[in-house]
Amino acid sequence: MEHAKEDLQVRWLKLRIFLKEKFAIKPDMDGILFLIGVQELGTGKQVYTKEQKQDLMHIAVCTVLSQSGYYVMEGLDDEGWPHFKQLKPLPEFNVFEQENFLKDHVLLYFEQIYKKED
Numbered sequence: 001m002e003h004a005k006e007d008l009q010v011r012w013l014k015l016r017i018f019l020k021e022k023f024a025i026k027p028d029m030d031g032i033l034f035l036i037g038v039q040e041l042g043t044g045k046q047v048y049t050k051e052q053k054q055d056l057m058h059i060a061v062c063t064v065l066s067q068s069g070y071y072v073m074e075g076l077d078d079e080g081w082p083h084f085k086q087l088k089p090l091p092e093f094n095v096f097e098q099e100n101f102l103k104d105h106v107l108l109y110f111e112q113i114y115k116k117e118d
Contacts, residue, residue, distance in 0.1 A: 011107050016032075019031075032060075032106055036059075036064065037056025037057055040082065059084075064106050067105060069088060072087055
């Protein structure tokens with residue numbers, strides 16, 4: 001099992017390096033979730049309020065976890081922001097396990113995105 005953790009951490013580091021080079025963002029978890037949220041919202045680079053940034057990160061979490069059936073997008077509101085419905089409870093993890101669970105889903109998200117572009 002230790003190998004799987006190491007593999008996840010290596011893949012995560014490679015993603016952070018890639019995103020830093022491609023988007024010049026601070027590639028921590030929050031920065032990556034923000035980037036996914038902006039991509040999913042489709043509004044592009046602009047100035048967001050603190051509340052909007054939190055909403056974008058929520059969109060990102062729901063989007064990446066929808067790959068495993070935890071959420072489904074229900075539709076868009078009047079301003080074009082997506083809304084999600086939780087389909088099943090999230091596993092109960094400690095903070096470390098929760099972060100790895102999210103990292104794994106973020107990596108899967110980027111693998112899917114960049115497969116489409118190939």
